[in-house]
Amino acid sequence: MRFLTRISTMDLKGKVALVSGGATGLGRTFCEELLRHGAKVSICDLDSDAGENAQKYLSETFGKDRILFCHCDVTDYVQYEEAFQSTLAEFDGLDIVVNNAEIMNDKFWELEVDVNLNGAIRGTLLGLQFMGRDKGGQGGVVVNIGSAASFRPQVFSPPIYTATKHAILGLSRSCGDAYHYSTSGVRVIALCPGLLCSENGSAVPQNNKFKSPAHEKAWQADMKGVVPQSMEHVAKGLMTVIKEAASGSVWLIANGTPPKEIPFSHETL
Numbered sequence: 001m002r003f004l005t006r007i008s009t010m011d012l013k014g015k016v017a018l019v020s021g022g023a024t025g026l027g028r029t030f031c032e033e034l035l036r037h038g039a040k041v042s043i044c045d046l047d048s049d050a051g052e053n054a055q056k057y058l059s060e061t062f063g064k065d066r067i068l069f070c071h072c073d074v075t076d077y078v079q080y081e082e083a084f085q086s087t088l089a090e091f092d093g094l095d096i097v098v099n100n101a102e103i104m105n106d107k108f109w110e111l112e113v114d115v116n117l118n119g120a121i122r123g124t125l126l127g128l129q130f131m132g133r134d135k136g137g138q139g140g141v142v143v144n145i146g147s148a149a150s151f152r153p154q155v156f157s158p159p160i161y162t163a164t165k166h167a168i169l170g171l172s173r174s175c176g177d178a179y180h181y182s183t184s185g186v187r188v189i190a191l192c193p194g195l196l197c198s199e200n201g202s203a204v205p206q207n208n209k210f211k212s213p214a215h216e217k218a219w220q221a222d223m224k225g226v227v228p229q230s231m232e233h234v235a236k237g238l239m240t241v242i243k244e245a246a247s248g249s250v251w252l253i254a255n256g257t258p259p260k261e262i263p264f265s266h267e268t269l
Contacts, residue, residue, distance in 0.1 A: 010141070010243045013038030016091040018084065020074050020123055021101030023050035026145075026196065026231050030098055033235035035062040039096070042087035044072035044080075046101075074101045074119030075111070084126050094130050095140045096242060099123035102145070106158035116164035117171075120144045124175055124188060132184035139185025141242055144172045146192035148254055151262070165192075169250055173264065176248030187247035191238060192262075194254025197228040227255040 017034045021027040023045035031041045035058060043058075045051040048071050055069040068090045070083035088094050099120040103112050124142050131140035146168040149157035157165070169190050174180075176188035237259040241251050251259045 012096075012239065012243065015039045015095040016042070016087065016093045017096035017098065018042040018044060018087050018094060019098040019100055020044045020072065020080075020119065022098075023047050023054045023069075026193070026234060027098075027100040028054050029231040029235045030100060030238055031067075032058060033232070033239060034096070035066060037239055040066045040068075040091050042068045042070055042083065042090070044070045044074075044083045044101075046071070046073050074099075074122060075114045077122050080119075080122050081126055084130050088130060093138070094127075095138070097123055097127035097131070097140070097142045098145065098238070099142065100145045102164075104158065104161045106160045109160040112160055113164055116161065117167050120168055120171060124171060127188075128175070128180075128184050128186055131186050133186075134183050137185075141187040141189065142172075142175075143238065143242060144168050144188070144190050146172075146190050146250075148192055148194040148252065150190070150192045150250075151252070168192075173248050173250065178247070181247040187245070189241055189245045189247065190250045191241050191259070192250065192252045193229075193234045193237075194252065195226050195228045196234065197230050229254070229256040 012034065017039050019027050019031050019034070019041060022031045022041070022043035024047065027045070031043055031054070034041050043051055043054055051069040051071065055067050059067050068087060070086050072083040073079050084094065101119050102116045105112060124144065127140065127142040129135055131137040133139050147157065147165040148154065149162045150165040150169050153159070153162050172188050172190035181187060233256055234253050237253040240259050245251060250262045250264065252262050253259050
């Protein structure tokens with residue numbers, strides 16, 4: 001793996017960002033922070049009601065000319081591609097793709113893989129297609145959203161969910177290699193948030209943990225020393241990563257601390 005040195009800081013003002021899973025939760029917080037930094041945002045989401053509500057609410061604050069909602073199922077390549085085309089047509093450009101859409105439910109593991117991993121793959125390929133200099137674009141950045149579970153298994157992260165988040169690292173590091181960047185001009189980065197707080201201040205994954213006493217004890221051990229963090233904190237960290245991170249790099253935001261780059265060995269086995 002060949003990684004790049006730091007780039008000049010990217011100015012977000014006037015840039016165009018597409019965010020999958022952008023209508024609610026962390027994705028919506030990403031959209032709001034991007035707008036706050038002067039970007040234009042395409043909210044892509046399967047939930048039309050939530051997407052239209054987000055568009056209406058954010059338009060009142062940031063102006064309707066800076067926000068677009070695209071109904072989009074990331075498991076459908078053609079539909080996802082149409083969202084990219086609509087974004088480009090509306091804003092006459094595309095600079096940032098945030099592959100944020102995910103589910104956490106191992107009972108529906110095939111859908112989980114299709115959303116969490118295949119959705120990120122589709123979004124990365126489409127980002128390269130629409131932003132790549134070798135495809136007539138101006139370059140840009142793709143950020144794939146992983147998880148603290150991308151680095152080690154955790155009780156609150158079921159096995160197949162964890163597998164999809166481990167795969168995000170391989171996808172981002174490989175597509176972000178200097179070989180690809182030198183051709184496309186598109187940085188590909190992984191951002192991995194730790195435990196999040198919901199709007200009421202509780203830890204988001206609490207509904208996904210197992211219910212037996214044994215698993216409850218394991219959950220408590222797994223969460224020892226872990227501090228839930230706000231979505232706003234993670235969104236601010238995303239801005240730093242978009243502006244400054246090298247292609248192929250992997251970043252962790254956990255315990256309410258600033259984004260931290262996680263080094264990997266590049267030696268060939």
